Amino acid sequence: MDQVSREQVLQALRDVQDPELHKSIVDLDMVKDVRIRDGVVSVEALLTIGGCPLRDTIQLSIEERLRRLPGVRGVQVSLGVMSDAQRQALIGKLRGGSTSPQQRSAFLTPESPTRVIVVASGKGGVGKSTVTVNLAVAMRQAGWRIGIIDADVYGFSIPRMLGLDGQPTVIDQMIIPLEKDGIRVMSIGFLLPDEGEAVIWRGPILHKTITTFIGEVHWGDDLDYLLIDLPPGTGDVPITLAQTLPQAHMVVVTTPQPAAVNVARRAARMAEKVNMEVLGIVENMSWFQAAPGAPPVYIFGRGGGLRLAELLGVPLLGEIPLDPAIREGSDAGEPIVTTHPDSPAARAFHQVAARLVERLPARVG
Known part of the structure; x- marks a missing residue:
């Protein structure tokens, strides 16, 4: 049996990624020593x-990958911890050679490959967060790499919905x-002792939180x-985002x-004033169908989303x-796109996701 070489081991370990940083443990200098x-x-x-x-995931991934190498009779993995200097070097790699906080997120620059879409509504209760989560899942199922920032700091709900x-x-x-499920998420809900904790902050702290979620979270350089x-509304957060991410685009939910349409129109006008392009309108809760084949019931009226789209000159x-x-899935942390993929609602979410990608194509490469 041929003896496996150190070079073969290191080449195999390039296939093992840090599950949080999404890069090879070899490229991140996480492999300290190899002995055969x-x-x-x-x-x-x-x-x-x-x-x-x-x-445990990292250890198991190393063991499984090396056991597939010809000539390997056994694998022993020991895990240590980086020194401060080694951590700083790793952070420098992740930031493209810089340790400055301003370099942490690739999408802060106009050359960023990541497309940024803010999901807005004029008022609460229209299902904006539900739309965000299901669109994210639909886009991920289509093969795109997706992240979500829960910028609704006072009314965060993304953690529960996912x-x-x-x-x-x-x-x-x-x-x-x-x-x-491959979707990277940041929410203030992850930083509180429990989801019932109230967030009582004034504007400057809110601004700092949003810029932290954008600039100090390692989203990676591979997000599509x-x-x-x-x-909801047109307050501090949209203004902060427009200033921080001038290349962002908006989707309005009504x-x-x-x-609801009249209030949603104000959110779109706000986008116009801060030079943020509106990609289109998503009408939620459009109709209810009691059973397959039954006539639709338009509980909240009909055609409001189309009227808003026509007023703004953007597509529905x-x-x-x-x-x-949809409600049951949101409460259980299982979006309808996952649990009932053939339902009319899931198909509608997939349709919106596809049209979004058509309107704002990913920068592949």
Whole structure:
């Protein structure tokens, strides 16, 4: 049996990614030492922090990859922890050679490959967060790499809707977003002791929180789309985002009734004033169908989303029907796009996601 070489081991380990940083453990200098004796490969790998929540995943990935190498009779993995100097070097790699906080997020620059879409509404209760979550899942299922910022700091709901809890890993003030089904997520809900805790902040702290979520969270350099769930209305958060992410685009969510449409129009006018392009309108709760084949019931009226789209000169991206499974899925942390993929609502979300990508194509490459 041929003896496996150190070079072969390192080449194989390039296939092992840090599950939070989404880069090879070799490229991140997390492999400290490799020893080979009588076909037994011993690897010493370094974790970014001592309490790394995914240490078992990393160890298992190393073992599984090396066992597939011809000539390997056994694998031994020991895990250590990076020194401060090693962590700083890793952070420099992730920021493109800079340790400055301003370099942390690739999409802060006009050359960024990441498309940023803010999801807005004029008023609360129209299902804006529900639309954000289901669009994210639909886009991820289509193969795009997706992130979500829950910018609705006072009324955060994205963690529950995705079934996410826990605290993000922090590496020397660089925050690693939590992840669900390949979707990277950051919310103030991850930083509070429980989801019932009230957030009582004035404008300057709110501004700092949003800029932290944008600039100090390691979103990676491979995101295709970043969706940002705005709070309702036209207050501080949209203005902060427009200043921080001038290349962002907006989607406006409304329900059919005139009262909601008139308020949603103000959100679109706000986007116009800060030079943020509106990609289109999503009408939520468009109709209810009691049973397959039954006539639709227009509980909140009809045609409001189309009227708003015509007023603004933008397309109506889609109409999402009322479905109890949407509410049930949101409460259970399982979006309807996942649980009932063939339902009219799920198909409508997929349609909106496809039209969004048509309107704002990913920068592949």
